[in-house]
Amino acid sequence: MNCKDLSATLLKNISRLLIEADDYNVFITVGEEPNVEIFQAHSVILRAMSPYFHAALSINWAQKAGHKFHFKKPNINPNIFKIILQYIYTGTIRLDDETSDLNLVELLTASDELVLMDLVDYIQEYIISLDRICNLTTTILPPRIPKFMLNSSIITLKQSLIISSWIDYKDDSSMYTSQQENPYNLILLLRGNRDGFGVEEFREKVFKQGPTIVVIHLAGSKDIIGGYNPLDWTGSNKFNQSTDSFIFSFRSEKKSSITTLSRVAKEKSAISDDDGHFIGFGHGDLKIFQSVCQKKDYMCPIHDLHSFQMSNYEVFKVVKKEIN
Numbered sequence: 001m002n003c004k005d006l007s008a009t010l011l012k013n014i015s016r017l018l019i020e021a022d023d024y025n026v027f028i029t030v031g032e033e034p035n036v037e038i039f040q041a042h043s044v045i046l047r048a049m050s051p052y053f054h055a056a057l058s059i060n061w062a063q064k065a066g067h068k069f070h071f072k073k074p075n076i077n078p079n080i081f082k083i084i085l086q087y088i089y090t091g092t093i094r095l096d097d098e099t100s101d102l103n104l105v106e107l108l109t110a111s112d113e114l115v116l117m118d119l120v121d122y123i124q125e126y127i128i129s130l131d132r133i134c135n136l137t138t139t140i141l142p143p144r145i146p147k148f149m150l151n152s153s154i155i156t157l158k159q160s161l162i163i164s165s166w167i168d169y170k171d172d173s174s175m176y177t178s179q180q181e182n183p184y185n186l187i188l189l190l191r192g193n194r195d196g197f198g199v200e201e202f203r204e205k206v207f208k209q210g211p212t213i214v215v216i217h218l219a220g221s222k223d224i225i226g227g228y229n230p231l232d233w234t235g236s237n238k239f240n241q242s243t244d245s246f247i248f249s250f251r252s253e254k255k256s257s258i259t260t261l262s263r264v265a266k267e268k269s270a271i272s273d274d275d276g277h278f279i280g281f282g283h284g285d286l287k288i289f290q291s292v293c294q295k296k297d298y299m300c301p302i303h304d305l306h307s308f309q310m311s312n313y314e315v316f317k318v319v320k321k322e323i324n
Contacts, residue, residue: 035079235275242270
């Protein structure tokens with residue numbers, strides 16, 4: 001049996017789609033005024049290369065008109081996104097004197113946000129080696145086992161592993177201890193100090209995203225509270241029943257830390273699927289926008305305070321890893 005590697009031809013043909021195609025179905029508005037640019041792309045290519053876009057374009061995250069997706073990334077510089085989009089289509093990136101004029105940290109941050117971990121690794125290696133490499137030519141990144149980096153300014157990787165373990169009802173002796181054994185990736189949907197703290201932003205970015213985790217950093221402390229909703233947030237203005245939802249906290253007291261898990265006790269009122277300020281868990285166990293966390297429908301309180309002030313909050317889509 002003869003076998004010939006034609007991957008170079010395949011890569012070349014795919015790369016031509018970036019500038020020669022007539023069937024783009026994704027339009028991405030990148031940057032903020034006055035520096036805004038609209039990029040065209042193909043959803044199938046974006047989803048294949050980026051777990052971020054795989055989550056964003058698989059459901060109603062991006063605005064869809066007919067068969068076309070319209071997506072906004074105001075927090076990324078258009079020049080940075082142009083480099084990233086070329087990498088997505090070609091598997092190559094050129095870092096030389098010209099691209100070094102760009103902010104490499106900004107390029108690294110954007111690559112991390114889009115969960116392009118091979119690119120993140122490569123940029124990091126380039127930054128480290130800047131003092132000993134004069135000329136760096138185009139490099140094709142070799143295929144590797146995809147890695148996932150948690151994009152959170154609130155919870156640590158260890159805390160994310162604990163939450164994932166709770167989803168699967170793991171006890172203390174069988175908790176996940178590494179991302180490799182964790183069956184879930186947490187994809188950031190919303191960050192308060194980046195996207196906004198209002199109900200409107202929650203509706204736009206979190207509704208109809210499937211299972212989600214909400215984490216809230218309490219002002220004036222290191223304490224974190226949150227909850228897991230295994231269902232869609234839809235704004236149905238009713239309580240949704242769940243046996244698997246839970247709320248939790250990670251608290252610091254003096255030199256010790258306290259971790260609290262509170263599973264649902266009254267299943268019929270587990271999720272407050274409101275369209276406004278009553279969004280949350282139970283009748284008040286954790287109401288995100290009312291800033292209350294008083295025991296009602298879950299097994300135990302997650303904090304001594306019945307009300308709180310939010311410093312920042314994040315919402316993550318819980319994505320089950322694909323088994324190769």
